[in-house]
């Protein structure tokens with residue numbers, strides 16, 4: 001049964017079709033291009049591709065402003081190309097999940113155009129209106145500094161409409177049963193075309209009560225059960241991965257205490273504290289975040305990530321912790337965004353320091369959950385801070401040192417390809433790293449292979465070991481008589497550590513290093529003594545050298 005839950009031990013890879021590979025020279029990536037790169041993704045070890053929005057859209061928020069839920073934006077290809085793509089992914093044993101953006105539509109969506117045209121429109125009640133400007137119109141903006149209000153007056157409708165995000169993204173009235181039915185229909189459509197589930201955008205807002213009289217939105221969690229039930233009827237193994245940056249004490253409301261709501265959620269709590277751990281060389285707040293997010297139903301799973309297509313949101317840290325992360329990873333105002341985060345890519349944040357990048361990824365791959373990679377991070381791509389807001393970290397994939405990084409044969413890429421300097425395509429590209437045995441890309445491929453050989457991380461129970469030195473972060477997984485132990489030195493200086501594996505009997509006396517040959521044998525008191533270099537990491541299997549045989553009972 002546990003192996004049927006494919007998402008518990010899969011490697012996810014997130015990409016935007018438009019910035020991956022362009023085959024027709026118009027400067028925008030397309031499904032044909034993505035298909036040509038499926039073998040590349042398969043080769044790295046990707047199990048599931050998460051596509052950011054590719055439906056018809058005016059593209060004012062990178063596709064998160066959908067104007068037709070049942071079509072592919074012509075820039076990227078056709079529905080036919082999409083089906084060819086899912087088929088090609090499946091034939092390589094890979095799954096596809098797609099963004100589902102149903103908190104709001106584009107203001108160019110025919111539903112909104114119709115809704116604003118008349119109070120009698122059948123779509124009027126699909127959106128959220130107010131005759132007068134609500135008192136809290138200047139509250140609850142998601143993009144402070146760029147967005148000034150959540151209620152905008154519409155000249156045509158002669159009413160205010162509610163928008164949690166930008167003013168061109170009117171919120172859908174998700175309490176309306178007709179809207180709910182349409183959401184199911186959208187899911188059913190894409191499921192039928194071959195996807196294995198959805199990354200659901202802005203879930204807390206989708207299910208919140210909305211309206212001029214709502215002072216404190218209340219989440220309607222039953223809606224989540226409805227989404228899941230529908231999906232499971234249509235395709236039993238499909239999932240929803242919720243984008244819900246919520247406080248740990250509401251996690252179970254999203255997963256459902258009977259495991260009847262979301263299968264997966266991004267672990268934002270762990271993400272932020274992971275960056276703090278890297279910035280301050282202190283793993284204690286990370287350990288706390290792991291404890292806070294520990295409980296979840298058997299079928300539920302966290303998605304663990306480093307950077308994504310948005311800013312690194314640090315809103316859940318204390319002011320002092322946030323300052324520390326800013327100071328280390330984004331000291332300049334231009335690197336920060338929305339008063340709460342950092343908009344850079346990972347590699348520049350870590351000064352391109354290979355040791356620190358390996359450390360960060362080693363953590364990502366060994367924290368409890370399913371790892372989600374972001375395109376380009378496998379070759380340590382950089383950012384372009386001259387681009388506005390979050391676009392700085394959304395530049396085209398760098399394939400080779402040919403013009404435009406091999407992304408397009410045209411001369412006008414959808415966003416500029418990074419050129420020159422340490423992160424330019426001339427230096428950082430796939431073709432080059434493929435040929436270099438010690439490249440970051442090859443390291444990534446190897447670490448992913450090993451991650452898959454330790455499925456305990458996805459399904460086991462974890463314990464954070466008590467270490468005297470806060471810069472040493474050690475976590476052990478136990479699952480059906482198998483144990484694996486991962487140790488990280490968050491500091492830049494070498495550390496000698498003495499510890500017990502914490503596994504009963506003889507087993508705990510031998511630690512087999514699965515990445516290297518530095519096995520450890522405990523002394524006669526059961527203590528291990530290991531020296532870890534600055535920013536070093538160790539992956540151990542606990543037990544004798546026959547550990548590979550033991551794994552078969554998983």
Ligand code: NOJ
Pocket residue numbers: 061064101165201202243309310
């Ligand atoms: C969250 C997405 O990750 C972000 O990119 C987008 O702008 C908002 N939701 C609005 O859809």
